Amino acid sequence: MEIPYTVEIRRDTGLNNGKIGIWLFLASEVMLFGALFASYILLRTGAPHWPRGAEHLNVPLATLNTVVLIASSVTMVMAWASLMRHRFGTFRMYMGATILLGGVFLVVKYFEYSAKFEHHLLPSTNNFFAIYFTLTGLHMLHVAGGMAVNAYFWGPGSKLWKTNPAWFANRVEHSGLFWHFVDLVWIFLFPTLYLL
Amino acid sequence: MSDHAAVAAQTSHTAHGAHHEALGFWRAYIFSTDHKVIGIQYGISGLLFLFFGFSLMMLMRWQLAYPETALPLLGKLFGESRMPGGTMLPEFYNELGAMHGTIMVFLGVVPLAVGGFGNFVLPLQIGAPDMAFPKLNMFSYWSFFLGGVTMLASFLVPGGAAQSGWTSYTPLAIIATSGQTWWLIGMVFLITSSLLGAINFITTTIQLRVKGLTFLRFPFFVWAQLVTSFLLLMAFPPLEAAAVMQLMDRVAGSSFFLPTGLVVSGQVAEIAGGGNPLLWQHLFWFLAHPEVYVLILPAMGIVAEVIANNTRKPLWGYRSMVYSLVFLGFMSFIVWAHHMFMTGMGTAMAAFFQTTTMIISIPSVVILTALIISLWGGSIRFNTPMLFALGFLPMFGIGGLTGLPLGFNIADIPLHDTYYVIAHFHYVVAPGTIFALFAGVYYWYPKATGRKMNETLGVIHFVGSFICMNVVFMPMFIIGLAGVSRRLFDGGASYAFAAPVLHWNAVSSWGAWIMAIFQIPFVINFFWSIRKGQKVGDNPWEATTIEWAAPSPPPHGNFAAPPQAHRGPYEYSVPGAAKDFTPQCEA
Numbered sequence: 199m200e201i202p203y204t205v206e207i208r209r210d211t212g213l214n215n216g217k218i219g220i221w222l223f224l225a226s227e228v229m230l231f232g233a234l235f236a237s238y239i240l241l242r243t244g245a246p247h248w249p250r251g252a253e254h255l256n257v258p259l260a261t262l263n264t265v266v267l268i269a270s271s272v273t274m275v276m277a278w279a280s281l282m283r284h285r286f287g288t289f290r291m292y293m294g295a296t297i298l299l300g301g302v303f304l305v306v307k308y309f310e311y312s313a314k315f316e317h318h319l320l321p322s323t324n325n326f327f328a329i330y331f332t333l334t335g336l337h338m339l340h341v342a343g344g345m346a347v348n349a350y351f352w353g354p355g356s357k358l359w360k361t362n363p364a365w366f367a368n369r370v371e372h373s374g375l376f377w378h379f380v381d382l383v384w385i386f387l388f389p390t391l392y393l394l
Numbered sequence: 395m396s397d398h399a400a401v402a403a404q405t406s407h408t409a410h411g412a413h414h415e416a417l418g419f420w421r422a423y424i425f426s427t428d429h430k431v432i433g434i435q436y437g438i439s440g441l442l443f444l445f446f447g448f449s450l451m452m453l454m455r456w457q458l459a460y461p462e463t464a465l466p467l468l469g470k471l472f473g474e475s476r477m478p479g480g481t482m483l484p485e486f487y488n489e490l491g492a493m494h495g496t497i498m499v500f501l502g503v504v505p506l507a508v509g510g511f512g513n514f515v516l517p518l519q520i521g522a523p524d525m526a527f528p529k530l531n532m533f534s535y536w537s538f539f540l541g542g543v544t545m546l547a548s549f550l551v552p553g554g555a556a557q558s559g560w561t562s563y564t565p566l567a568i569i570a571t572s573g574q575t576w577w578l579i580g581m582v583f584l585i586t587s588s589l590l591g592a593i594n595f596i597t598t599t600i601q602l603r604v605k606g607l608t609f610l611r612f613p614f615f616v617w618a619q620l621v622t623s624f625l626l627l628m629a630f631p632p633l634e635a636a637a638v639m640q641l642m643d644r645v646a647g648s649s650f651f652l653p654t655g656l657v658v659s660g661q662v663a664e665i666a667g668g669g670n671p672l673l674w675q676h677l678f679w680f681l682a683h684p685e686v687y688v689l690i691l692p693a694m695g696i697v698a699e700v701i702a703n704n705t706r707k708p709l710w711g712y713r714s715m716v717y718s719l720v721f722l723g724f725m726s727f728i729v730w731a732h733h734m735f736m737t738g739m740g741t742a743m744a745a746f747f748q749t750t751t752m753i754i755s756i757p758s759v760v761i762l763t764a765l766i767i768s769l770w771g772g773s774i775r776f777n778t779p780m781l782f783a784l785g786f787l788p789m790f791g792i793g794g795l796t797g798l799p800l801g802f803n804i805a806d807i808p809l810h811d812t813y814y815v816i817a818h819f820h821y822v823v824a825p826g827t828i829f830a831l832f833a834g835v836y837y838w839y840p841k842a843t844g845r846k847m848n849e850t851l852g853v854i855h856f857v858g859s860f861i862c863m864n865v866v867f868m869p870m871f872i873i874g875l876a877g878v879s880r881r882l883f884d885g886g887a888s889y890a891f892a893a894p895v896l897h898w899n900a901v902s903s904w905g906a907w908i909m910a911i912f913q914i915p916f917v918i919n920f921f922w923s924i925r926k927g928q929k930v931g932d933n934p935w936e937a938t939t940i941e942w943a944a945p946s947p948p949p950h951g952n953f954a955a956p957p958q959a960h961r962g963p964y965e966y967s968v969p970g971a972a973k974d975f976t977p978q979c980e981a
Contacts, residue, residue, distance in 0.1 A: 199523050199524065199950060199951040200523075201523065201524060201525075201526060201528065201602070202523075202601070202602060203526075203601050203602070208601055211600060211601060213601070214601075215526040215527065215597050215601050215602075218526075218596070218597045218600060218601060219526065219527060219530075219593050219594075219597045222592070222593045222596055222597065222627060223589075223593055225627065225628065226589055226592075226593075226627050226628065226630070226631045227631070229628050229629075229630075229631035229632055230631035230632070230634055230635050231635075232631075232632070233631060233632035233634075233635035233636065233677055233680070234635045234639075237635070237639065237650065237673055237677070240670060240673055240676075241650070241668070241669065241670060241673070244668075244670055245668050320646070320647070321642055321646040321647060321648035322646065322647030322648060322649075322665070322666055323666060324649075324666045324668065325648065325649055325650065325666065325668045325669060327648075328642060328646075328648030328649065328650060328666075329650075331642075331646070331648075332638060332639060332642055332648070332650075336638065
């Protein structure tokens with residue numbers, strides 16, 4: 199049994215199933231992070247004193263991480279574009295780079311976290327650090343999840359390229375949409391937590 | 395499964411003949427990706443959890459009717475830590491209360507209404523071969539299953555299951571025993587399950603509807619599931635965020651919901667403080683109010699199908715009903731704080747939310763009125779599904795109308811913490827939604843099994859349940875209007891002013907226990923009819939919607955050839971037509 203519109207596009211909606219699915223998923227993700235950002239605003243406006251992020255967090259490292267994530271978004275697009283040009287070798291190179299850059303992001307974050315733990319700056323210290331660890335922790339889980347999916351398409355999942363290249367390109371595109379979203383969340387997190 | 399394995403499986407099963415048995419037992423019935431099998435898995439799990447949640451409540455009703463009295467026979471089974479000598483401890487009562495609500499809402503009604511009926515019926519009604527993402531569908535069920543197991547297992551941890559109510563209000567929930575942590579983890583599984591389901595339902599509805607099935611040709615049930623899915627998709631993530639934050643408060647020592655200077659058992663708590671307990675309530679009710687509509691909309695969908703079919707008439711005002719439904723779904727996101735009038739959040743907020751609450755009652759009334767007017771002039775067939783659907787209308791009506799005083803800030807204040815609220819929302823959800831779900835079980839049973847359920851047992855089930863439901867919940871209005879708090883472990887026995895109405899507690903309890911007896915015919919009927927029920931054809935109710943064009947039970951892939959929709963969903967008694975129903979997919 200075949201599920202219709204897995205690969206081909208339904209004419210009246212102009213979409214395939216995966217594309218709608220990933221956008222709906224991203225909508226729910228917006229609500230997830232939106233709720234946390236809203237909580238941040240409420241806690242901060244209700245607090246008599248709120249620490250300034252730049253005085254407690256490492257802005258240069260976070261700037262580096264911002265650059266790393268944006269670069270990984272670029273390589274992600276290039277990976278998909280390579281598939282559209284039927285260059286599988288180039289796809290693997292760009293996809294590999296995307297995964298590596300994600301790894302770099304996590305390693306940098308690891309050093310940031312351990313520096314905080316060394317200074318006994320924990321979620322229990324105050325609500326600034328509580329929301330910092332919650333938001334960045336949840337974001338890191340998303341980065342790790344995106345890397346796992348990308349690694350699957352780089353490795354075992356890429357078998358699909360031989361049997362159904364159009365479907366494989368779609369799946370990489372959808373994975374890319376998620377990756378850009380994770381990147382975008384960071385673009386909001388960075389000024390909110392580190393600069394404001 | 396790879397092609398090779400599929401071929402191997404097929405050869406090993408050629409003896410059985412039927413092509414849909416090519417999968418082994420585990421893939422066909424346990425880890426199935428077929429929407430019908432998943433629907434039945436959800437449905438049966440949901441029914442079991444409903445029964446379990448009902449049992450918890452029957453225990454609570456003993457304590458409320460006969461406080462501080464040892465429960466005969468069963469009482470000793472619960473051990474010295476919960477019911478010493480058969481008499482219930484307050485902690486155990488709280489455990490039962492919190493878990494009754496959680497299980498009924500998240501593990502009973504939603505899985506049955508959305509997971510069960512949505513999965514089984516929706517793809518058939520739109521003529522689809524399956525859901526858009528069959529594997530995701532399977533993960534959705536198993537995530538729900540893990541959530542259920544986590545919730546059940548939490549009864550066994552030291553200190554017992556969650557005790558802070560199904561709402562898990564902070565700071566109480568944060569200083570509670572470890573059962574609360576299990577509750578939060580269970581909720582994360584259940585939320586994940588709902589998200590995967592919602593994405594699947596929306597995509598399936600938009601993409602896999604057959605040719606000719608435009609949006610305004612959808613059966614009302616499909617519309618109800620579609621709007622419900624959007625509510626699940628957008629409202630659950632904030633609760634997930636809130637659950638993560640409460641988990642942080644409990645495990646990592648943060649103070650998201652803990653205010654400065656919190657005193658626990660006479661001691662100032664050693665916390666950073668600065669948190670806001672009301673934040674939890676806002677995040678919780680941002681989910682939980684749309685959740686109320688998640689509970690009621692699929693029920694309305696089922697009732698609409700059954701009423702159109704058994705009055706042999708088109709639904710009156712189908713379009714108005716659809717527009718009301720969509721408007722209702724939208725509005726349900728901006729009424730949540732009417733659950734919080736008692737928190738002192740301020741009059742400006744209260745004024746806003748009481749206004750939106752009054753507005754949202756309009757589309758609900760439009761839908762209910764349209765369903766009632768649909769009965770007018772119909773030649774009604776009083777079969778079991780129709781009886782339950784007809785039972786739904788006044789019960790939901792009572793539940794809805796008694797909600798109006800609660801929507802007004804001023805009227806809510808004396809009523810909010812009393813039994814009146816319990817009576818109000820149970821009228822919506824118990825004799826309302828659950829009656830609709832029973833109607834659905836009796837209505838679509840022939841599609842799932844090829845056999846009808848027994849009518850006599852069905853009528854006994856309906857009449858008994860209908861009377862008992864009212865005996866259970868009507869007294870609560872009386873108790874509530876007398877001002878008895880709904881959170882008392884002794885049902886109000888320790889308050890002198892409650893004395894004139896206390897005898898109603900026993901009436902209500904006996905209603906609940908006798909209602910349990912009236913569920914026995916349903917259980918017998920459900921299992922007996924699988925093998926012995928009256929054999930029927932593909933369309934025993936002479937219905938018009940597309941699911942009845944599929945064989946009963948539908949094979950893997952549902953339809954031999956993709957059907958086409960040629961007309962609207964309820965073309966009953968068309969003047970000049972040869973028979974009194976014209977199926978949607980008949981050319």
